[in-house]
Amino acid sequence: MKYSKASIILIGFILTTAAPAFSQEALGVNYNQFLTAIQEPEISQVHATWVRGFLDLHLLGNQDPSQNPDIQAILEAKAHGRHTILNLKWNYETEPFPTPGSAAMTQELDQLNQVLPVVLGKVDILVIGNEPFIETQAVSH
Numbered sequence: 001m002k003y004s005k006a007s008i009i010l011i012g013f014i015l016t017t018a019a020p021a022f023s024q025e026a027l028g029v030n031y032n033q034f035l036t037a038i039q040e041p042e043i044s045q046v047h048a049t050w051v052r053g054f055l056d057l058h059l060l061g062n063q064d065p066s067q068n069p070d071i072q073a074i075l076e077a078k079a080h081g082r083h084t085i086l087n088l089k090w091n092y093e094t095e096p097f098p099t100p101g102s103a104a105m106t107q108e109l110d111q112l113n114q115v116l117p118v119v120l121g122k123v124d125i126l127v128i129g130n131e132p133f134i135e136t137q138a139v140s141h
Contacts, residue, residue: 028052028083035070038077051077054087057111065118075122086119087127088112 028050031037035053043051055070065071071086078084090108098104112128119126 028085033070035073038073040077040080043077043080043082048082050083050085052085052087054089055115056089056091057108057115058091060111060115065115071115071118075119078123083125084123085125085127086123087129088115089129 027046027048029043029046029048029052031051031053033054033056035055038051038053051074053070053074055068060068074084074086098108
């Protein structure tokens, strides 16, 4: 099939004018553990549609997850029409990961079960874990 010079120029024009719109659709901002630093005017200024961050469940302690400022911040970003990604993480860099069935593992799962009703279905993507290959002790052979 042969294309005229005019149709090639038109295809090029469509591709170059559509590309910025597509890239803005996928642009996001990552706040990592600093979810309370989310600033809606800044997100609007860069035309980001996605907001991502993580919550270290060890830092949550006994706090009611619905009262946690980081969780409130990601849910507020969602309320402003942003797509949201929340990673829940457990940092085990300095201590061994709990053994399945142990009291320590039960405690971790209990805390997860308290957090899930607060965020599940309220963020677009929920990730259980965050870089586990970095946030766990190295296995010695």
